[in-house]
Amino acid sequence: MANLGLYYLFFVLFSFHFVTNNAAGSAVAVNSKNGATNFIRLSCRATLYPVLCFQSLSMYATKIQQNERHLAEAALSVSLAKARFTAMFVSKLTKVSGIRPREFRAVKDCIENMGDTVDQLSRSMKEMSRIRGNQDFMWHMSNVQTWVSAALTYENTCFDGFSGNFMEGNVKAAVKRRIVTVAQVTSNALALVNRFAERHQAAATNMP
Template sequence: MGNHSLHLLIIFMSFQCFLAYHTMAKPSMTSNPAAIKFIKSSCKSTLYPVLCVQCLSAFANTVKQSEKQLAHAALSVSLSRAKSTTIFVSKLNRIRGLKPREKQAVKDCLDTMSDSVDQINKSIPELGHTGQFSAGQDFMWHVSNVQTWVSAALTDENTCLDGFSGPGMNGNVKAALRVRILHVAQVTSNALALVNRFADRHRPRTISNSP
């Protein structure tokens, strides 16, 4: 009976998470055709281009054709999804009926996801420092911080998944977490790719002093 109740609780929590993902503002594909085209073209540089377009088309009017604004939107989506998943893991960590190994894996996952949220959260204002008055080494300093922190966030998300590998970890808990962590990791991977794209296209050119 206890396992059955646990199964139902996980299903209920999963449904809540599903609703949270799918009740977000729908993208307006006709509001700014030029921006939508720009987003689709930029998303080709990511590992998950379809997901990239799905997540970022809603920001077309803000992004327009700015690589910096696109990277900012991608980070915002990543932060939102990471926060939502962390809340889900936190709730899962408090329910009864988990096996000892599952309980520890969930606790570890909560720690790594919380760190992931922190890393993404501080990367957003740091990206903002790469403005028109930021040039040369100053630009590279700020954008390098963003790349480092978002990369660390992605590592945290993958670490959470690793905690559920091996025998005895193939139940409902693993299934419920896996789909969410994979989604967050894919969104974060896309955000990192777009940050890298922004950095590469706006990297200061070295001026040679050679005659």
């Protein structure tokens, strides 16, 4: 009977220890995610489209944590994914029944522009992965900034190809919806890349 009582006491103490540790671990995880989420929200204020920025990046809070580089890389990844999807969508518009000659030419130009956009964003992500501390940091970041800016220019050029009243219609509307979104996330990515570069340089300058 005494052994049974000791066994029961041991079981209660073990269970309490297990539950307490789990609760503490869960609290740490929640606090960590909340901190990352707040970090993303505050960082997105530096962009032109903060609401879209937060919506597109908050799902990566666990990976981003409170790291400026991870945030910039996630933003580039989102932009690249959107650009690839848009490029695939636009490429199918050449087969739309009843497409007008001017629309067809604009779509063909847009396909080329979006292909260039994907290339520039892919190069930017690869360049980010080559950054190692302070060594050649600004050279790598200058490349990234140049290529993301070029991607944004290609996106805007695609959209400009559909300007004018004679281009009004379903094709223009379909392209506009997607190009506007991909241009906005690319603009946000560029802002966060610039923020990362500036903060890294400021920290490096203040090092003893």
